[in-house]
Structures are given as C-alpha cells and as structure tokens.
Amino acid sequence: MKIKFNIRRFNPDDSKLNEPYFQAYDVEVTEGMTVLEALLKINEEQDPTLAFRKSCRSAICGSCAMKVNGFSKLTCSLQVIPEYKKKGRMVIEPLANHKQVKDLVVDLNPFWKKIEKVTPYLTPMDKEHEERSVSEEDEKTIDQSQRCIMCGCCNSECNALEIDSKFIAPAALAKAWRFVGDVREGDKKKRLERLSEEHGMWDCVRCIHCTQYCPKDVAPLKQIEMLRSSAMKAGILDNPGAKHVEAMADSVRRVGRLDEAAMTFKTLGFLRSIGMIPFGLKMELHGKMPLPILFPKIEKIEEVKKIYEEAAKQGTEQEKKKEE
Ligand code: SF4
Ligand code: SF4
Ligand code: FES
Numbered sequence: 176m177k178i179k180f181n182i183r184r185f186n187p188d189d190s191k192l193n194e195p196y197f198q199a200y201d202v203e204v205t206e207g208m209t210v211l212e213a214l215l216k217i218n219e220e221q222d223p224t225l226a227f228r229k230s231c232r233s234a235i236c237g238s239c240a241m242k243v244n245g246f247s248k249l250t251c252s253l254q255v256i257p258e259y260k261k262k263g264r265m266v267i268e269p270l271a272n273h274k275q276v277k278d279l280v281v282d283l284n285p286f287w288k289k290i291e292k293v294t295p296y297l298t299p300m301d302k303e304h305e306e307r308s309v310s311e312e313d314e315k316t317i318d319q320s321q322r323c324i325m326c327g328c329c330n331s332e333c334n335a336l337e338i339d340s341k342f343i344a345p346a347a348l349a350k351a352w353r354f355v356g357d358v359r360e361g362d363k364k365k366r367l368e369r370l371s372e373e374h375g376m377w378d379c380v381r382c383i384h385c386t387q388y389c390p391k392d393v394a395p396l397k398q399i400e401m402l403r404s405s406a407m408k409a410g411i412l413d414n415p416g417a418k419h420v421e422a423m424a425d426s427v428r429r430v431g432r433l434d435e436a437a438m439t440f441k442t443l444g445f446l447r448s449i450g451m452i453p454f455g456l457k458m459e460l461h462g463k464m465p466l467p468i469l470f471p472k473i474e475k476i477e478e479v480k481k482i483y484e485e486a487a488k489q490g491t492e493q494e495k496k497k498e499e
Contacts, residue, residue: 181267187276273330364411
C-alpha cells in the first residue's frame with residue numbers, strides 16, 4: 176500500500192528557504208510498519224537529508240516523539256496503516272512548544288532546564304530519611320510519576336506552555352511529584368514553596384492534554400493535583416493559585432455556586448481586582464454574572480453545607496488513620 180507522507184521540513188542553513196515548508200514523499204508501507212520505520216525508509220531510499228531523532232525503537236527512550244496528524248506521539252509505537260485508515264492522511268511535524276532546529280528535530284534545552292529546576296533527585300534531610308525503607312503503599316504514591324521517559328509529548332500539547340514559555344510545564348511537574356511524594360525526601364516544603372511561585376504549578380489551566388497524550392500513563396495532571404493539595408496542606412497559601420482554590424471553596428459553601436466578583440477580590444486582592452472591573456461589567460452586560468451585591472444563594476444551600484461538613488469529617492478521620 177502506497178501512502179503519502181507530508182513532512183514539515185526546515186533547514187536553517189538553506190539561505191533560499193529559511194522558512195518551514197511541507198514536503199511530500201510516497202512510501203510503500205507494509206502491515207505493522209511504524210511511523211518511525213516509514214521515516215527510516217524515506218531516509219534510506221529517497222532522502223538522506225531528512226532529520227529526525229530516534230534510538231531504542233521500543234517506546235523506552237522517548238527520543239522519537241513527533242506530531243502525527245496534529246497530535247504528539249511516539250512514532251516507534253504508532254503503526255502507519257491503522258493511523259492512516261483512521262485519519263485519512265499522514266502529516267508529520269516536530270513537537271509543538273519547542274523551537275524547530277532542523278526538520279523534525281526540536282531544541283530540547285528548555286525542556287531539560289525545566290526538569291533541572293525541580294531538582295530531579297532526592298534530597299534526604301538526614302541519614303534516617305535516606306535509609307528509610309519504602310513500603311509498597313508508599314511506592315504506589317509515586318509509581319505513576321516514575322514511568323516518565325522524558326519524551327516531551329505532554330509539554331508539546333500543553334496549553335499553558337503555549338501562552339507562557341516560562342511555565343514549568345507538565346513533564347517537570349510530574350517529576351517534581353516523584354520527589355515530593357517520596358517518604359525519604361527531606362525538603363518537601365521548600366520544593367512546594369518553589370513550585371508555588373510565578374510560572375509554577377498553579378499556572379496549569381487543567382486542560383488535561385498532558386494526561387491525554389502521555390504515552391506512558393504518567394498522568395501529569397494527577398501529579399499536579401497532588402502537588403497542589405500537598406502545598407495547601409503544608410500551609411503554602413500566600414499565592415494566587417491557593418487563594419483562588421480557597422475563594423472557590425468558600426463561595427460554594429456560602430452560596431452554593433461561584434460568586435465570581437467575590438472570588439476575584441479574594442484571589443487578586445483589592446488593588447489588582449480594580450483592573451478587572453471593566454471585564455466584570457462586560458460579563459454583567461452579557462448576563463454571565465449576577466449582581467455581586469445581591470448574589471443569591473441556591474435553593475437547599477443547607478444540603479451543600481452538609482457535604483462540606485461530611486468532607487471535613489472524612490478528612491479528619493483520614494489524617495488520624497495516617498498518624499496511627
Ligand atoms: S493540564 Fe495543565 S500542565 Fe497539563 S497540558 Fe493542560 S495546562 Fe498543561
Ligand atoms: S510525562 Fe509522559 S508525555 Fe510527559 S515527558 Fe513524561 S512520558 Fe513523555
Ligand atoms: S525510539 Fe525510543 S521511544 Fe521511540
């Protein structure tokens with residue numbers, strides 16, 4: 176079966192063509208052939224100048240990640256024919272949110288710098304911490320985050336990273352939980368404080384893309400949620416992210432739904448909220464927000480309060496169990 180591959184190419188050394196462009200290759204594919212094997216075939220039979228990364232060919236090293244038909248995938252574990260039958264095309268591009276260096280190769284330096292920022296190794300406080308054994312139960316907490324192969328698919332699909340290149344991004348956050356969640360780690364609070372700073376974990380917009388496109392089921396968003404929850408339990412509350420969570424919980428407890436105006440004041444403080452007034456007025460005009468002063472409670476608000484009371488009771492019981 177012959178399939179047309181449209182590949183996004185770029186050669187910074189070509190003075191005539193220094194813009195990315197698409198080049199088509201017709202490839203004879205066989206049953207079971209992976210996208211990476213097809214690229215190698217192009218390389219060997221048609222165009223030795225096509226650049227891309229690969230190594231293990233077994234979904235272990237993470238180096239062959241690219242965008243296939245718009246989504247970040249490991250090309251060594253993606254078969255051509257089923258993908259082509261599903262999408263009706265074969266478009267290969269470099270990972271997004273990374274600078275294209277040449278053809279399908281991207282600059283991963285910013286990716287590694289973000290990983291470095293979360294101190295990707297244990298920092299036990301003392302000998303006792305270092306030698307503490309890790310029970311099966313403790314291991315389960317960090318197991319998923321340990322599966323990462325650093326392929327970059329999650330960062331490539333991250334909406335928050337797309338608008339802010341300084342955002343720490345999901346791969347590094349999943350790695351951060353690997354150490355914050357480790358019972359032997361001695362610097363948990365310091366790590367959580369650093370992650371709560373600007374461009375840190377609270378900038379994630381919870382689009383779930385990182386979890387959806389991770390080929391190793393690391394579920395970065397789940398690790399981010401655990402980091403956030405640990406930070407709040409550790410009393411790291413003086414930042415817009417934690418304030419927003421508190422304001423949201425308070426609003427639902429008070430009126431049974433989101434009181435946007437009150438939440439803005441509690442999250443941003445008085446002075447910064449003044450800048451939001453024109454936006455608030457627009458929402459008001461479009462019927463998106465009830466008048467903040469006369470914010471009505473929902474019917475049966477007492478039922479909502481009971482849920483909060485029950486959740487608090489369960490939380491206390493869980494804490495007690497942990498202490499035992
Ligand atoms: S859930 Fe958060 S970290 Fe994950 S891709 Fe979306 S914005 Fe990025
Ligand atoms: S979390 Fe998943 S998608 Fe992100 S770098 Fe690790 S393995 Fe790749
Ligand atoms: S070549 Fe190693 S993960 Fe694909």
